[in-house]
Amino acid sequence: MAVIKCENLTYVYGEGTPFRKVAVDNVSLEIDEGELVGVIGHTGSGKSTLIQHFNGLLKPTSGSVCIDGERLWDDKKRLRDIRFKVGLVFQYPEYQLFEETVYKDIAFGPKNMGLDEEEIDRRIMETIRMVGLDKSLLEKSPFELSGGQKRRVAIAGVMAMEPKVLILDEPASGLDPKGRDMILGQIREYHKEKKNTVMLVSHSMEDVAKNATKILVMNKSKVFCYDETAAVFHRASELEQMGLSTPQITRVFNRLRAAGIPVEDDVYTVDYGKKLLLKMLRDDRI
Amino acid sequence: MLKDITIGQFFPGHSIIHRLDPRVKLILTIAFIVMLFMAGSFYGLAVGMAFVLLSFALSGIPFRMMLKSLRPIMPILIFTAVLNIFFIKTGDVWFHWRFITITQNGVVSAVFIIIRIVGLIVGSSLLTYTTSPIQLTDAIERLFAPIKPLRRPVHDLAMMMTIALRFIPTLIEETDKIMAAQKARGADMESGNLVKKARALVPIFVPLIVSSFKRAMELALAMECRCYHGGEGRTRMKQMKTSLRDYASLALTAVFIAGVVFADKLGPKVF
Numbered sequence: 385m386a387v388i389k390c391e392n393l394t395y396v397y398g399e400g401t402p403f404r405k406v407a408v409d410n411v412s413l414e415i416d417e418g419e420l421v422g423v424i425g426h427t428g429s430g431k432s433t434l435i436q437h438f439n440g441l442l443k444p445t446s447g448s449v450c451i452d453g454e455r456l457w458d459d460k461k462r463l464r465d466i467r468f469k470v471g472l473v474f475q476y477p478e479y480q481l482f483e484e485t486v487y488k489d490i491a492f493g494p495k496n497m498g499l500d501e502e503e504i505d506r507r508i509m510e511t512i513r514m515v516g517l518d519k520s521l522l523e524k525s526p527f528e529l530s531g532g533q534k535r536r537v538a539i540a541g542v543m544a545m546e547p548k549v550l551i552l553d554e555p556a557s558g559l560d561p562k563g564r565d566m567i568l569g570q571i572r573e574y575h576k577e578k579k580n581t582v583m584l585v586s587h588s589m590e591d592v593a594k595n596a597t598k599i600l601v602m603n604k605s606k607v608f609c610y611d612e613t614a615a616v617f618h619r620a621s622e623l624e625q626m627g628l629s630t631p632q633i634t635r636v637f638n639r640l641r642a643a644g645i646p647v648e649d650d651v652y653t654v655d656y657g658k659k660l661l662l663k664m665l666r667d668d669r670i
Numbered sequence: 671m672l673k674d675i676t677i678g679q680f681f682p683g684h685s686i687i688h689r690l691d692p693r694v695k696l697i698l699t700i701a702f703i704v705m706l707f708m709a710g711s712f713y714g715l716a717v718g719m720a721f722v723l724l725s726f727a728l729s730g731i732p733f734r735m736m737l738k739s740l741r742p743i744m745p746i747l748i749f750t751a752v753l754n755i756f757f758i759k760t761g762d763v764w765f766h767w768r769f770i771t772i773t774q775n776g777v778v779s780a781v782f783i784i785i786r787i788v789g790l791i792v793g794s795s796l797l798t799y800t801t802s803p804i805q806l807t808d809a810i811e812r813l814f815a816p817i818k819p820l821r822r823p824v825h826d827l828a829m830m831m832t833i834a835l836r837f838i839p840t841l842i843e844e845t846d847k848i849m850a851a852q853k854a855r856g857a858d859m860e861s862g863n864l865v866k867k868a869r870a871l872v873p874i875f876v877p878l879i880v881s882s883f884k885r886a887m888e889l890a891l892a893m894e895c896r897c898y899h900g901g902e903g904r905t906r907m908k909q910m911k912t913s914l915r916d917y918a919s920l921a922l923t924a925v926f927i928a929g930v931v932f933a934d935k936l937g938p939k940v941f
Contacts, residue, residue, distance in 0.1 A: 400734070402681060441850050464856060472854040479844075480851040482876035492873065496856030527880065541855060 385453070386414035387549055387581050388438055388470075392447035395433055399445070407433040409605040410447070415583070415598075417548075420575045422596030422613070423585040426627060429602040431585050432475070435551050438583075439470040452548070468497050471547030475554045477538030481526040486517075486537050489526050493545040504544075511540040514574050516566065532563040539567070543574065550574070551583040556591060568595055593617065593631045593652040601628070617652040633657045680802045686915060687729035687800045692809035694916040699797045701923050706789050709930050711937030715785055717929040722793045731799050739795040740788060747784055754780035782940045803835035812910065825901025833889070841882065848877050 395408040408430045415421055425431045436442045437449050440456045440463040449456045451466055471493075474480070483489035487508060494504045512519065515536040521529065526537055539555060552571065556564040568584075572595050575582045586592050592599060592613075599616040601608040603626050609616060617623075620630040620638060629635075630652070637651040646669070651657045682688075687695075702721065709715040726736060740747075754776055761775030798806070811828035818824050852873045853859070859870045 402683075436850065439854055441853060464858065467854055467856055474847065474851045474854070477851065479877050479881055480848055480855075480873075482873045482880075492852075492857075493855040496858065545855070 387417045387452055388415040389450040393444050394446045395442060396445045406605055411607050417581050418579055419581055420595060420597045421583045422592030422599045423583055424587060424592055425602030430605040431602045432553055439467045439472045468545050469547055470549045471542040471545050473539050473542045473552040478534035480538060484525060485523050486526050487522040490541045490544050493541055507544045511543045515540045515570050532559055549581040553585045589629050589631045614650045618650060681731055681799050683730055685728060685730040690919060691910050691912045691916045692801050692805040693813055693910060695797055695801055696809050698923050699794055702793045705927050705930050706786055710939050711934045713933035713937035714930040717933045719789050721926045722789050725796055729796060729800050736792050739791055743791055750783055751780045778940060804832060807832040845878060848874050
């Protein structure tokens, strides 16, 4: 069953002012449980606005969103529970840290859920393991940590609520390549271990190609396509026309094909491409 | 919810009011306030209000915005009306019950003052609707330039004001973002008593203050990198020039002020 379902979802910013802007335009979408969905699109394509509807932070101008079969905004009192079910990590989440210690900050969400101390402690220990934070940091002030560590504390703060769906808006932006790979790897591990639904918003094709099982492409406030990763990158030329890059390796293979070498057209990870080329070399096809 | 704040909001446009020299606009706004206070009768007030409505119509700002600018001052309006109606005891008595006395003079002065306040607010919000904050502080700096030799830090104050105004929307946006992030973690800001509500603000204010300090440091550094050293010898990218329409609007305002004085002679005095 679809865990997230939205029908004809439209959201307009600044209705009735000169700044009126349709941010999400008539989006209908069904996301199944257990997927790792990569959301890509240009800045201003409406991806951040779209995901804020999934936990009831924004109210659709028209259309509806259902989480687990429950229509949001029918009962406003239920929204808070929905937010525990759909965990949302904003872009630059380190700006939300406020507590005296890392431990207390991660505990903020679970505490709001009304869990007991023991359960909160168990969850904190589990999430810091998952995001790769050392235990010794727990009693430090979050403001003393490095940028990458702060980011991981903030992500842990949402993970500790053990949401059914975890949505991350550009979790790796502003980090160095090493920190980037680390966080994305941890998210992939989390998905593998928990078998939860994860949505990963990014504008790096490489990140999405490496991690996602399905890809949602947003363009100009609309859904351009939502499909298996391979099928999406199959439409490489269309993506490029929209100004979205495809993974470097896909471009390499497209060039090879254009040069008359008969390679597959569904290559979007380096590993797969390497295997393919080696096999072709062995078979003397190149 | 924070997006509803209209004070200091700027609506870009190309109307004649938008294109007036900001210095002239500032002076005209002051002249208009004086005009409203000069009006001592309903006739004079009507001329003053006609001036606001005319300016508003010329600016092309939607009429709705005028009403929106009045919303925050509703409590003040009601308070003033109540004070005037219940505490002025001169004139014909219209209503009397135990200690409550309502007189004609009370009602008349309540109506008069409400119209005057509405005019003040609408007229001065027109200034901020049609002038960008940068233009406005620039205008203030230049109007006060003559007192610079008196060792008043005019430039520094104007710069501080520009920066403050510039960061209002940024801070609002930031607050919205942090609020959303904390709500996503289940922060409850709507229910509970006053103490609980106040405590719910901690997760919002701490990150906000931390990031404001960070921003201030970064801005200071960026200014220094561009060799900012105060107002001494600084030239301007945008020169302000008064043109025909500025003189025309000055003349028109003068005519309206004369109109207020003249109309006042015709009508019965309220004040």
